[in-house]
Amino acid sequence: MQIVQTPESKLQELGLALPPVRPSVGNYVSRVRVGNLLFTAGQGVDQYHGKIGRDLTVEEGYLAARQSMLNLLSVVKDELGELSKVKRVVKILGFVNSAEDFIDQPKVMNGASDLLVQVFGEKGRHARSAVGMAQLPNNTAIEIEMILEIAK
Numbered sequence: 001m002q003i004v005q006t007p008e009s010k011l012q013e014l015g016l017a018l019p020p021v022r023p024s025v026g027n028y029v030s031r032v033r034v035g036n037l038l039f040t041a042g043q044g045v046d047q048y049h050g051k052i053g054r055d056l057t058v059e060e061g062y063l064a065a066r067q068s069m070l071n072l073l074s075v076v077k078d079e080l081g082e083l084s085k086v087k088r089v090v091k092i093l094g095f096v097n098s099a100e101d102f103i104d105q106p107k108v109m110n111g112a113s114d115l116l117v118q119v120f121g122e123k124g125r126h127a128r129s130a131v132g133m134a135q136l137p138n139n140t141a142i143e144i145e146m147i148l149e150i151a152k
Contacts, residue, residue: 006082006083006084007073007082007083007084007086007119007120008077008082008083008084010118010119011073011119014115014118014119016070016115017070018070018073018074018077019070019071019074020074021074021075021078022043022046022071022074024041025137028041029041030075030078031075031076031079033079033150036087036149036150036151036152037090037147037148037149037150038076038079038080038147038148038150039145039146039147040072040075040076040145040146040147040148041075041145042095042143042144042145043068043071043072043075043143043144043145044068044071044136044137044138044140044141044142044143045064045067045068045071045140045141045142046140047064047067048060048061048063048064048067048140048141048142049138049139049140049141050097050139050141051097051098051099051102051141052064052096052097052098052099052102052104052105052108052141052142053098053099053101053102053104054099054102055099056141058104058107058108060141061096061104061107061108061111061141061142062107062108062110062111063111064108064111064141064142065094065108065109065110065111065112065142065144066111066112066114066115067111068094068112068142068143068144069092069111069112069115069116069144070115072144072145072146073119076146076148080150083119083120085150085151086120086123086148086149086150086151087123087148087149087150087151088123088126088148088149089116089120089123089124089125089126089146089147089148090126090127090147090148090149091126091127091128091129091146091147092109092112092113092116092126092127092128092129092144092145092146092147093128093129093131093144093145093146094108094109094112094128094129094130094131094142094143094144095131095133095136095142095143095144096108096109096130096131096132096133096141096142097133097135097136097139097140097141097142098132098133098134102132103132105130105131105132106130108130108142109128109130109144112144113126113128
């Protein structure tokens with residue numbers, strides 16, 4: 001008999017915990033469900049501030065992207081009750097607070113992408129955009145939004 005691991009148990013195995021859902025800081029909601037799709041608002045991070053390539057290293061950016069994804073997964077779990085209701089990660093869009101000459105946004109975004117594959121396996125493989133930004137709210141190092149296919 002094969003034991004099926006839940007996404008939550010995979011996070012625990014990785015030594016990671018989902019943080020509390022961060023409150024919205026404007027006139028918007030943290031997620032919108034349309035049919036079998038779940039769209040999240042962008043999630044920044046509280047731990048990493050500044051520009052990647054100037055104030056922070058690629059490695060710190062990777063960790064920031066991972067933390068942003070944990071923040072997003074908290075929103076998803078709050079909406080669905082359990083992460084196993086995720087049928088597929090469709091797309092993530094990452095905004096990287098970048099120094100003017102920084103070109104490694106994809107390496108930074110791998111922090112989020114790697115975590116999704118570790119937690120969801122093949123269902124975590126997704127389309128992705130990784131773009132550099134001149135500035136992000138509160139000087140956060142990263143902001144990521146996500147689209148998911150969910151079980152009805």
